[in-house]
Amino acid sequence: xxxxxxxxIAFAAVLVSVSSNAGSDSYDVFVPISKYLALGDVESLSxxxxxxxxxxxMSTTNDSSKNQAKQILKTFFxxxxxxxxxxxxxxxxxxxxxxxxxxxxxxELFEVTxxxxxxxxxxxxQQLKIDRIR
Numbered sequence: 001x002x003x004x005x006x007x008x009i010a011f012a013a014v015l016v017s018v019s020s021n022a023g024s025d026s027y028d029v030f031v032p033i034s035k036y037l038a039l040g041d042v043e044s045l046s047x048x049x050x051x052x053x054x055x056x057x058m059s060t061t062n063d064s065s066k067n068q069a070k071q072i073l074k075t076f077f078x079x080x081x082x083x084x085x086x087x088x089x090x091x092x093x094x095x096x097x098x099x100x101x102x103x104x105x106x107x108e109l110f111e112v113t114x115x116x117x118x119x120x121x122x123x124x125x126q127q128l129k130i131d132r133i134r
Contacts, residue, residue: 029048029116029123030087030090030097030114030116032044032048033045033048033099033114033125034086034087034099034101037082037085037101037103038082038084038085038103039082040081042073042074042077046066046069046073048116048124048125049066049069049124049125050117050124050125050126052064052066053069053124053126053127053128054126054127054129055073055127055128055129056127056128056131057072057076057130058130058131058132059131073128076130077105079106080105080106080108080110081105081106082103082104082105083104084103085102085103085104085112086101088101088102095118096115096116096117096126097115097116098113098116099112099113100113101114102133103130108132109132110132111131111132112128112129112130113127113128113129113131114127114128114129115127115128
C-alpha cells in the first residue's frame with residue numbers, strides 16, 4: 001500500500017511540474033500554433049489571436065479584429081489546403097516571441113512569420129504574415 005502511495009505522490013509531482021511549465025518561458029507557444037497551421041485548423045488557431053492583430057496574406061495587409069482575421073485565413077486555406085508546416089527559426093525578447101516557418105499548401109510553398117506577445121500571462125498572436133516563396 002505504501003508503494004502505491006509513493007507512486008501516486010510521484011505522479012502528482014510530475015503533473016504539477018508539467019502544468020507549471022505551461023505558463024513559463026520554457027513553454028513553446030509555437031508547438032500548438034504550428035500544429036493548427038499544418039492542419040489548416042482556423043478555429044483552433046484563432047483562439048491564439050489577439051483581439052486585434054495584423055494579418056498579411058501574399059502582400060495584402062489588414063489590421064483586423066480576431067473574427068476578421070479568422071475569415072481572411074479561412075479564405076486562404078480554402079484555396080491553399082495545408083500539407084505541412086515547419087518552424088525554421090525562433091527568437092524572443094522580454095514579452096514577445098517570433099517564429100519564421102515554411103508552409104506547404106495547395107502545392108505551393110509559403111514563408112510564414114508569426115509574432116506573439118505575452119499579455120496578462122498568455123501569449124497571443126499579434127501579427128501573422130504568409131508570403132509565397134518565389
